[in-house]
Amino acid sequence: MSAYEPVDGIDISWCPGCGNFPIRKSIISMLVSLGSDAQPRVVFITGIGQAAKMPHFLHVNFFNGLHGRALAVAAAVKMANPSLVVIAEGGDGDMYGEGGNHYIHTIRRNIDITHIVHNNMIYGLTKGQASPTSQSGMITRVQPHGVISRPFNPLAVALSLGATFVARTFSGDMPLTESVLKEAVNHRGYALVDVLHPCVSFNKINTSSWFKEHTYSLTGHDTSDRNGAWRLAMEEERLALGIYYREEGVPVFSDHLACYQSDRTPLFERRPDEEKLKALIRSFV
Amino acid sequence: MSAYEPVDGIDISWCPGCGNFPIRKSIISMLVSLGSDAQPRVVFITGIGQAAKMPHFLHVNFFNGLHGRALAVAAAVKMANPSLVVIAEGGDGDMYGEGGNHYIHTIRRNIDITHIVHNNMIYGLTKGQASPTSQSGMITRVQPHGVISRPFNPLAVALSLGATFVARTFSGDMPLTESVLKEAVNHRGYALVDVLHPCVSFNKINTSSWFKEHTYSLTGHDTSDRNGAWRLAMEEERLALGIYYREEGVPVFSDHLACYQSDRTPLFERRPDEEKLKALIRSFV
Amino acid sequence: MNRPYDFSRNEDISIIISGAAGQGIKTAESLITAIIKRHGLYCFSCREYMSRVRGGLNSTQVRVSADPVAAWRDGIDILIPLTPDLSRLDHRISDTTLIIGDPSLFTEGRTGIAFSFDEAAGGDGRLYNTAASGLILALLHIDFSLLSESLNERFANKSEKIRERNLTAARAGYEQGGALLRDGTVTIALEPSPAPRSRMIVSGTEAVGLGALAGGCSFISSYPMSPGTGVFEFLSRQADAFPLVSEQAEDEIAALNMALGAWYAGARGMVSTSGGGFALMGEALSLAGVTETPAVIHIAQRPGPATGMATRTEQGDLNLALHAGHGDVARVIFAPGNPDQAFRLTARAFSLADEYQIPVIILTDQYLVDARHTIPPWEDPLAGYASHIVETGDGYQRYRYTESGISPRGIPGFGRGLVRVDSHEHDENGRISEDWRTREKMVQKRMKRLEQLAASAIMPSSHGNPEAATVVVSWGSTLGTALEALGKSGAEQIHYLHFSQVYPLNPALRPLLQRADRLVVAENNHTGQFADLLAVTFGRRADERLLQVNGFPFSVEYLTSRFTRYRRPV
Amino acid sequence: MNRPYDFSRNEDISIIISGAAGQGIKTAESLITAIIKRHGLYCFSCREYMSRVRGGLNSTQVRVSADPVAAWRDGIDILIPLTPDLSRLDHRISDTTLIIGDPSLFTEGRTGIAFSFDEAAGGDGRLYNTAASGLILALLHIDFSLLSESLNERFANKSEKIRERNLTAARAGYEQGGALLRDGTVTIALEPSPAPRSRMIVSGTEAVGLGALAGGCSFISSYPMSPGTGVFEFLSRQADAFPLVSEQAEDEIAALNMALGAWYAGARGMVSTSGGGFALMGEALSLAGVTETPAVIHIAQRPGPATGMATRTEQGDLNLALHAGHGDVARVIFAPGNPDQAFRLTARAFSLADEYQIPVIILTDQYLVDARHTIPPWEDPLAGYASHIVETGDGYQRYRYTESGISPRGIPGFGRGLVRVDSHEHDENGRISEDWRTREKMVQKRMKRLEQLAASAIMPSSHGNPEAATVVVSWGSTLGTALEALGKSGAEQIHYLHFSQVYPLNPALRPLLQRADRLVVAENNHTGQFADLLAVTFGRRADERLLQVNGFPFSVEYLTSRFTRYRRPV
């Protein structure tokens, strides 16, 4: 058992057969690849939902906050201490619904975090209402006449906002998920990994076999072609799996922050500068 | 003076020389094109900001609500009474910043409203902080070391989410603005018109002449080509003006609503059905 | 033969079915309560469950009686554990509790009757609940035909095979139950009567939903949040039969802003949420205040702060409901005590909101929304319905000064006038104003209606002895439990007041409180929020606060033991 | 010759400069107050302005005195209207007001001295303010060299031409002012002294910002909202000199969630907003509560509801600050009375937040943040600084039960332990818990610290006669005005208490309030929110509430006239 798995017997509260289990395994494998030395620096920031419970089932630092708000917290954690490995994780409702505004603006910041979204196209924890990625026409308890809105397209939006790492995987394809997650966590900059997965309890349309039939793995795709990536993201018949787009070497948020220009020490190790403060006060005399 | 202009002397509180004045004229011309018969059915829903004060300077129905929330109100107004002509209007901070989540989800609804965003790339009313569309590096009172985030790309996002009418104009080009607004208000479905305009008081970079130098009018562009439109929207050097994309005939939100399937009467003219209610209550016995 | 379990002198039987999420406890609850009622007995049921979709340990209580029963009991007479796990129930099991299930549970002095759900269900885990239902109904002397009919109805759309398997499991349970009665192991003697048969079984959720329809609700926008989601789901299902738009908002902020937009356009909008969702609606509530736009807000409370306990109960959001929003906002807060009040007050919420142009909040909680009561059906549900929208003429002024502070409310598209609604301080025309005299007048105008609202506020219902030295006060979902405890502790020494309207409070209340030698306030929160409200309104501080914050409602046992102490003079 | 205006017996001169937004009134204010202080007089200044960038009618008050002065006066001694429009000032002009400006204003019994700003400014509208500054400083007998030095400093980076034109306009104004003194039209006799020269001139905004730095603030995330934006701008400007991250959030919800993230990672985060922005932060405040994460929240109040009056003042958000968030959240609320308190309390807010792991709210208002006071500089600003973060070891438990309820706070990346922070009800390890006993213990744990916080709460400052039958209470920005009114109305009959900490309240207060024969609470809101808090906390209801909601602060005149009535026995 790896350092990233809880030692005490943890009762994982997901439904048997849920796609969250293989995602968890893939995440552990990603974490193991960071080495156990990294452990004290690895921080999960999550919202609320089935997906967002993930860090409770790992052996990691975590801040399990509010539904929809993980990205705001994650961004600040990274700003306050750029040496942390920050992973924001949650469901499609969490991240693209309640958290939609943070989604679009966190991408704009190009903050160096890994963003894992469990996309089961449904609200799981609240028992089966439409999520932003639910397909039009889907019948749910709140949409008994079918979902009206068009599904949210997280990848196309991320590409539109200049994201430098945009990927999609499927929980059932663990080797792909693992490898994409590892690339994402090593990417310097905001990295989106949208992980499709079945919700066996509530999503009776997008089942495991539906995903198998409606996805394909990217091969020979030029990951430096943003427009090509966008066209892929806009495909509706079948969803491509893999890395859609990546761009290395773009400065990240903390590269621009004045307080880190000459000194990379995290904020918690610093004290206010007494002399400067006194001088500032004196400037009001 | 048209029916859409206030009869009493209104003190327009914008700064002299502001781009909001020509936008107002273009809007009046758009309204006039609807005919004065339409007036009681025309409703402006706005947020807070300089742009959002617009309906106070017109002779129209309005709901001038909260900063960032106009789209949510507008969507509901249209749902409650599809026979109204609903125009949501506000600034770039209002609509893309505080209101970002409503922006992305209102587009998904394809609700039949016209969305006019005054994009001056700055927060005007609060005296000059960065807006989501401010250019990177811009110095402001809150960003004394320059804006870090990449600018928000409203058009590319709208296109990514399947918007059926996406346009951009410039306040200084009134003929274009008028014609685009008229097309937008006649479009059946969600229509975005992002109107670039100078803020003479706070945006010293994106001035009127900057806009003239950095924009060009679209000619010969195929407005049915979503991908082409997206590529245009992603251009950074110069901003194209005109209609980027349009698609007619896509069902709008209210087409799907059960309560309007056999009866288009607005909700305010309907009464709960007593017999059905009694039957429903009896079903619990 | 097993030890005899004699429940023949019980006024009611408290049956608990427990098991993991996904084992269909809720289905069993709705199945058997409907049948018990058809048989001619009253029942009350309520669930307590974990925030997960599968696994864990949940339970439902079904109290059955020949008389109306409407409260949560800690005590368990018959416990039916579908999984052999009593960890979350241990403190409620006593030596009179009959456990029917896996014999491995009969330890630590616990006794019971061995029963294999697996066997009865033919090895099919999905049928344990049906077998349990058969067992319970047999013990209650209910004819099997009632059960088989119900099952056939429920599974009408399913395959023959599914129907059959359910019937078989039900019969297996039923037969074992019957055997226990016949051999005298268990004795139960509840006399059925015709009265319950013409009653409804209704949950708090359904009552709020039906009340909304009776109030003319034509618009609901919400964001799912337990335990408020049920009302949203209920109304969404009615969107074809009634003129009703239901829309899942992208977040709670949008939800309330949408509801305001709907009212502005002449519809009657509502939102349903819980405390955490409502915490995001404060600014929009404030908007309703300044724009004088009506709104109906259902808050089904759960324990906070933040995510807290998503599926548990508490009355901890009263202060938030009272003070949410910045600036002064007139509002009304109802807190129904049971499904009947929930129906009436929700309907009334729409009338009041419309008439006074204010937000009206309905404060329930998980306990109330999930509990199911046996109550008479509502006759003439639209009796209170009226609309106050006016047709506008030229020169219409949305905020015209009037005696009452309430200006006639027009809507766009109905009449020749323009309807200008504004979130800034504004003049009578709805134009932004920075004139300080206008400001003062407008604040007065908006707040003046509170006087009228207070003067006509619903008085608390009064029980026990109106002369008693001890006055016990409670509000909202605590009603049934407090009433039962009152009966059990001897009502002579207590004057009990139940508040179903918690704000504003009627000034006529003052003498009622003032005359108390001992004022006790019982509520499901940590600080005594309603006790505080009484103190600030009437200057009378509670002498004692009965508080509880463990995620459960008050039990009849707890309140009875407390009330019993008030037999002693103050 | 004009009518003689003799101000020689005035203790202070109240000068008002009025004009349209964009005419540089604020610049004139900061220019002349700095010079007046350098000259050796005290001053107090404050603006009132419309919510627009250009046009409209704004004004700034500069009170000048040989003694410290710290309050808003309605009365105007000298009025300098840069535009001939007095519409918004008419009620403040009396027959002793000297108007210097366009003679068209000398109607309706008003008199004054004709002065053409346009002429003095050489026809350049941007220089009216400089000309007015020259005029005012001349009337105050201040040497022109102080003005020319200041102008040269201010325009050091501008072209020679700009500097010259400013100096010319200043001189033109100065000479006319001097002439009025020389020919005896105006008499002013304020004696300068050295004391003011070593003082600072600081606004509430600057004081909060400096206090934040003294409290070790290393992170600010906010969304612009008047009048809270100033602090955000102030701290953003310090982000290179101090270890400080400043980020404009996409909305207020993000702002507070970011601040919590920053504290979680070991920084000291703050947000600055107004009531409407704070109304969106309730859920995040609740998150701070359940996760025991510190936070510092500055709310600069303005009149609500909703957009209300964006640039005006009110004390209407106390109730919201007290009750925001769902569930029980321990918090502290400071309400500084002036910039000096604003500095000290903001610094203290960071220490308290860190030590007690709670959100601390600083409640100011437009009046306080915009007002500029002449006060001694703060020595030893970091004296109160301490950090309570611990290095974690293996098996670290974020929520370990302790006597005080406060667990040692670790942060990720400092020590070998893991820091698990959770928004659900949780156990000592930060794991989700649905155990009801854990729930009860955790609620106790989180709320217990309120006792300690109350016991150590800052007592109100006490003024006037501690034996007086009338006790007058006020809080926050009303301090200076109340003190001046107290002095003017005769302090013998009043015991005045000013609260700079409004929550929790120190239990030691009870006798102070109880002994009052007449308890008067003065506050800038509609209902008397602090009076309510006193009633609910101590059971002592105010006998009289002095309230005002017109967008202006209390004036010295108003409070003086009210206080004067308390000379009569109760």
Ligand SMILES: Cc1ncc(C[n+]2csc(CCOP(=O)(O)OP(=O)(O)O)c2C)c(N)n1
């Ligand atoms: C402010 C707020 N609104 C609503 C909720 C209720 N809620 C909890 S989880 C959830 C949605 C879960 O869906 P998703 O994010 O897709 O996660 P999943 O369970 O499907 O993994 C909602 C609406 C909440 N906790 N907080």
Ligand SMILES: Cc1ncc(C[n+]2csc(CCOP(=O)(O)OP(=O)(O)O)c2C)c(N)n1
């Ligand atoms: C909830 C809330 N947050 C902040 C504000 C303050 N505010 C008013 S207008 C505005 C931004 C204005 O910028 P923009 O929307 O671009 O409009 P402009 O003035 O540039 O036309 C802000 C932040 C507010 N009114 N409400």
Ligand code: SF4
């Ligand atoms: S509800 Fe769906 S997503 Fe949640 S654990 Fe169960 S199967 Fe997985």
Ligand code: SF4
């Ligand atoms: S501040 Fe800018 S946007 Fe606002 S009115 Fe003035 S010039 Fe126009």
Ligand SMILES: [Mg+2]
């Ligand atoms: Mg989901």
Ligand SMILES: [Mg+2]
């Ligand atoms: Mg703008």
